Amino acid sequence: MTNNKRDGFGSRFGALVALAGAAIGLGNLWRFPYLVGNNGGGAFIIIYLAFVILLLLPVMYAEFVIGRRSQSNVLGAIKKLAPKSVFISIGILSIAVTLTILSFYSVVGGWTIEYIVQSFSSDLFKQDNGALGATFSNFISAPVRPAVMHLVFLGLTALIVAGGIKDGIEKYTKFLTPMLFVIIVILLVRSITLPGAEEGLRFLFYPDFSKLKASSFLDALGQGFFSLSLGMGCIITYASYVNKRENIRKMSLTTVVADTLFAVLAGIAIMPAVFAFGVSPTSGPSLVFITLPQIFAQLPFGQMFSLLFFIVLFVAAITSSISMLEIVVAYICEEFKLSRKAAVLYSSLFVAITGLLCSLSEGAFSNFRLFDKNIFDLFDYASNNIMLPLGGLLVVLFVGWKLKRKDVLDEMTSGGTIPMNRAIFGSVMIILKFIAPLAISIVMLNGIGLIKIF
Numbered sequence: 469m470t471n472n473k474r475d476g477f478g479s480r481f482g483a484l485v486a487l488a489g490a491a492i493g494l495g496n497l498w499r500f501p502y503l504v505g506n507n508g509g510g511a512f513i514i515i516y517l518a519f520v521i522l523l524l525l526p527v528m529y530a531e532f533v534i535g536r537r538s539q540s541n542v543l544g545a546i547k548k549l550a551p552k553s554v555f556i557s558i559g560i561l562s563i564a565v566t567l568t569i570l571s572f573y574s575v576v577g578g579w580t581i582e583y584i585v586q587s588f589s590s591d592l593f594k595q596d597n598g599a600l601g602a603t604f605s606n607f608i609s610a611p612v613r614p615a616v617m618h619l620v621f622l623g624l625t626a627l628i629v630a631g632g633i634k635d636g637i638e639k640y641t642k643f644l645t646p647m648l649f650v651i652i653v654i655l656l657v658r659s660i661t662l663p664g665a666e667e668g669l670r671f672l673f674y675p676d677f678s679k680l681k682a683s684s685f686l687d688a689l690g691q692g693f694f695s696l697s698l699g700m701g702c703i704i705t706y707a708s709y710v711n712k713r714e715n716i717r718k719m720s721l722t723t724v725v726a727d728t729l730f731a732v733l734a735g736i737a738i739m740p741a742v743f744a745f746g747v748s749p750t751s752g753p754s755l756v757f758i759t760l761p762q763i764f765a766q767l768p769f770g771q772m773f774s775l776l777f778f779i780v781l782f783v784a785a786i787t788s789s790i791s792m793l794e795i796v797v798a799y800i801c802e803e804f805k806l807s808r809k810a811a812v813l814y815s816s817l818f819v820a821i822t823g824l825l826c827s828l829s830e831g832a833f834s835n836f837r838l839f840d841k842n843i844f845d846l847f848d849y850a851s852n853n854i855m856l857p858l859g860g861l862l863v864v865l866f867v868g869w870k871l872k873r874k875d876v877l878d879e880m881t882s883g884g885t886i887p888m889n890r891a892i893f894g895s896v897m898i899i900l901k902f903i904a905p906l907a908i909s910i911v912m913l914n915g916i917g918l919i920k921i922f
């Protein structure tokens with residue numbers, strides 16, 4: 469393999485769909501709507517937007533600066549920009565957290581394939597509520613079938629990533645990401661035209677500040693990190709394939725807007741239907757694999773809507789999982805001088821095994837528990853609440869304190885070709901140096917219970 473001509477995105481649109489595809493994922497569909505509804509609706513949306521604009525957009529700038537300046541994988545990037553510094557930990561942490569998240573993400577990706585298949589057979593829709601719950605828990609706790617589906621999902625992810633950036637990731641996300649928006653709008657129209665839909669819209673948007681809890685702030689921050697794929701080298705890796713002439717501030721903003729817009733659309737597609745049928749809102753796997761099938765079972769043409777919904781879920785999951793695999797593949801290729809195909813093979817074999825452990829932890833291994841959580845939940849908790857904010861913290865400290873200010877400016881202005889307002893640049897630097905590290909630390913320590921502020 470030759471390292472002199474690095475692969476990269478072929479067009480601006482290609483880069484944008486890949487970035488938006490990485491950001492839009494299960495997080496938007498199964499967590500955002502529920503978090504919003506249960507933390508005061510519009511009140512939570514305001515906090516979320518404030519975090520996103522004031523904190524997470526600058527964190528995304530920071531990841532863009534690291535990635536595009538170094539044109540390297542996460543670990544290589546830090547080695548290039550600050551050889552032998554403690555910040556190498558960003559690279560190591562990124563690879564570790566990516567492998568952790570990808571393990572359970574791929575298992576859930578497998579579940580979405582199972583439910584696409586199930587949507588074709590009408591059996592699923594003949595069941596009542598209790599039976600749907602049992603069907604789901606029987607399926608995920610079985611030893612073989614969910615494991616096979618996980619391998620199918622991972623295999624598809626690996627095939628796309630093996631194609632490279634231009635001829636793999638870009639080629640597929642070019643139609644997959646736009647498809648997400650088309651289908652979610654179809655589902656949204658169906659949902660808000662159901663009798664009784666207003667109740668769901670009220671749940672989502674009516675700002676009830678009295679329902680804001682201390683944990684709402686950690687939830688908003690954690691959700692923002694996860695949803696925007698920050699804190700684990702994803703944006704660093706994708707940014708390293710972005711053309712030097714592109715405006716990275718615009719690209720960050722577009723990614724953030726696309727992701728947030730999709731989350732809100734998903735909320736409007738899901739919650740009104742949930743309330744119209746008088747079922748109680750849930751989140752995570754039980755929302756998408758139990759609650760929503762209950763609704764599809766009662767809806768005219770429910771089978772078709774079920775199919776569309778699980779396709780959205782699958783597509784959202786795979787455009788995210790390829791971004792995760794790419795982080796690891798870029799690292800193995802470049803740091804160990806292996807071919808892309810070999811890197812894809814090794815990394816997916818690894819995830820195949822760790823994913824199998826996650827899958828089995830829902831059934832055969834469910835007695836194995838640490839901190840009162842099975843492997844699946846432990847991976848989920850540790851990555852979301854600890855590793856991602858920690859990764860984000862290191863990234864902002866790195867760009868705020870370690871990189872030279874003029875280099876950061878140079879990258880943000882694409883070598884001085886795209887002017888940036890001095891006051892805005894100054895504010896971004898203040899956020900990266902002081903505000904973001906402080907805010908992330910407080911919210912993280914408070915969330916895991918080490919300090920008690922709110």
Ligand code: TRP
Nearest residue numbers: 491493494495694695697702788
């Ligand atoms: N953002 C995706 C979601 O909302 C998940 C994801 C993809 C991710 N790549 C990531 C999360 C990198 C953290 C880091 O489901």
